[in-house]
Amino acid sequence: MLSAIAARKVAQAANGPPISVVEPTPVPSNPVTPPSPPDSLPNQARPNSKRKSSSQTPNSSRKRKKKREAELKKTRYFEAESNPLPDSDGVIIIDSDDEDVSDAPRAPPPPVTRTTVAGKRAWSPSAPVNDSSDEESEEIADVPVPLASHHTTATHGPPQNLTSFRVLPGQTAFYLDSEETAALGLSADSATLLVLSSGETVSLLGTYMFTVLQGAVSICGVRAPAAIAAHRVFAPRSSPIPTLEALNEKVRLNSILAVPARLRPVFENSGALVAFHQLNSGVEGLGRVCRTFDGVFKPSRFQQDIDANHDLRVAGAHMLGQSSKDIQSFILPASWAVALDSVSDSANGVYLIKGHKKSGKSTFARTLLNRLLCRYRKVAFLECDLGQSEFTPAGLVALNVVESPVFGPPFTHPSLPNFAHYIGVTTPRSSPAHYLASVQSLIETYQLDVQTPVDYCDGDSRISDTIPLIVNTMGWTKGLGADLTRQIENMVQPSAIFEVEAPFFEYSSSFEPPPSVSDVPQGAKLHLLQPIIPSVLATNYSAADHRSIAILSYFHAIFPRMAPKGLEQVTAATWNTTLPLCAHPPYEVDWSLAFDKITLSGAGAEDVVPSELNRVLNGALVGLVAYEPGSLENDIDMTGSSSTAAPALPYSQGSPALSPSTSTCRGIALIRAISPSSPHIHLITPLPPHLLSKCRVLVKGELELPLWGMLDFRSESEGEVAGVEKAKVPYLQWGKGEGLGGEKRRVRRNLMRKGQM
Helix, strand or coil: CCCHHHHHHHHHCCCCCCCEEECCCCCCCCCCCCCCCCCCCCCCCCCCCCCCCHHHCHHHHHHHHHHHHHHHHHHCCCHHHCCCCCCCCCEEECCCCCCCCCCCCCCCCCCCEEECCCCCCCCCCCCCCCCCCCCCCCCCCCEEECCCCCCCCHHHCCCCECCCCCCCECCCEEEECHHHHHHCCCCCCCEEEEEECCCCEEEEEEEEEEEEEECEEEECCEEEECCCCCEEEEECCCCCECEEEECCCCCECCCCCCCCHHHHHHHHHCCEEEEEECCCCCHHHHHHHCHHHCCCCCCCCCCCCCCHHHCCCCCCEEECCECCCCCCECCCCHHHHHHHHHHHCCCCCEEEEEECCCCCHHHHHHHHHHHHCCCECCEEEEECCCCCCCCCCCCEEEEEEECCCCECCHHHCCEECCEEEECCCCCCCCCHHHHHHHHHHHHHHHHHHHCCCCCCCCCCCCECCCCCEEEECCCCCCCHHHHHHHHHHHHHCCCEEEEECCCHHHHHHHCCCCCCCCCCCCCCEEEEECCCCCCHHHHHCCHHHHHHHHHHHHHHEECCCCCCCCCCCEECCEECCCCCHHHCCCEEEEHHHHCCEEEECCCCHHHCCHHHHHHHHCCCEEEEEEECCCCCCCCCCCCCCCCCCCCCCCECCCCCCCCHHHEEEEEEEEEEEECCCCCEEEEECCCCHHHHCCCCEEEECCCCCCHHHHCCCCCCCCCEECCEEHHHCCCCCCCCCCCCCCCCCCCCCCCCCHHHC
């Protein structure tokens, strides 16, 4: 039975050009010539129709026919769409006399491989393209990669051996007791001594400490010779696993008091001797706080059981035999090794690192830091990446003076910055001027107070009269981000620039040419580095996940209470994860006496009136800022607080941020509650009291506490938080929002203006 349109067309054939009816036929899997239209149907009576005949609209007919044929030919190459035509009574094709359709079959498209992220939707042309200012975007799914691409990753091939060492008790492994560890100068009560031949490797998952007693080993591209100092290693599954490799060197440690009798033949005839012992830090408890990282320091179900030959007898450390689906080993690319070797020949300098996000920029910065610490007593690290900071939580531009190598992801070494400024955002898009002013202030501080220290360290052969600088820039490399990075280069005047090339998927999504070497500042040497292709680790743990665990690690960290001396590094060594943040005892502060000013920054901050300030600050993350006496402007309006009897907060609407040249940020805090009837505020911060007493300004930005920090992981019931029903818990909303616009807003930043086309 024909449809109404088909009936009118058939009836129109009596007075117009002939029309043809084609019955739907299944489309074969191989490309073939489309079937020829059959003869016209017999004439039938037709009603009056206002539609024009095909002879009057040749262009429209031709466009519709070309579109239909293109869709048919496109779908024939995909088995999932073997029948693209709907089940209907008939399809009308209007012939055109001036259109010639070729019957030759088309060749199939060239084969491509597609890297699809598990659990994500396949790529489509209508998917939004990552904009240059989109710092929150996740991994790109289903990106076509040429078969001849030179970038490879070990996770796609067969399992690889991560450990070539074989544990043989009494031959290659010796379990030491407390007396033997004391004789060897180790601080642990028990340890395991491994005898490594040249070229043997050991890969451990978890947390541990190791001390090289004889010879030398290589870990994460850094040479660790025999020394009495113990190195702390954090190796979760969320980051590449470091591998220790024995080097062919004969270095003996003279500080050993007395070698035990059963170990004397080993010390005389062996190469590298490494002692492993337990690391008690409590960092594993962060998996309870942030459930995304639960169990990352333990083997997963993809990893085979620990074999008897891999029994290290070190609590918290698990020896890995082969790679698995969720284990990635740290591999130093060849271009990285060449660039790092060139750095070791220079006496001093300023090193700037830039590149696209997800290309290994932060990993190279950490490797360069460890390599410089082999020659220098201290190294300065300027963090300009607001979203993925190395030593501090997000939202800070910080200058840290580092003394010890770091082997682990950023959340395993939270530190109190020596000098810092709080921006309060994860990208400088909303406040580029304040961002550049903060960077400029830290560069001047380094040149005046850090570069040439006055204190010298005796007994250390490393260079102590000069402190080199590493500048880690952000991964926003297009548009405004590229301009900000270029201005930072002009401020720093680096002696060497390490530019990590963009991975292939960045080129595919942005259609930009490879990086150019023409914009190198005068006097700087450029090193182009090969990127690290994101593996399954980048899929399981996004940038937002790493930012959340870093913030929670900072609030649960335990910092030393003693005031540092000079440019001393203050890094947390332990974590307290027995209580959630809602159960931590806070500081009770009288804001009328403790604070001189409260500033809001970020988009829309100038619209907050004083009467709404209590609601804005309740449950907010704030920066604790100290300023020089006499530098605070006297523009505070103390009369517009609220109708309550409480004193007014020291806040003035639209007041600018403090000048970075006369202020510094000591850390961040969480405002748990503000009293509506008294001038008291509850603060949660890991800052020691001697630093907290100097901070008299609060700065509220756009940074918020992660959701995991608001929950109570002790609660066994899923219907409550800290004994309160979910529906009554403040700052949290369960389920979808009510009303129009209640759902989360998605901002599109891939739209271009007319002048950008």
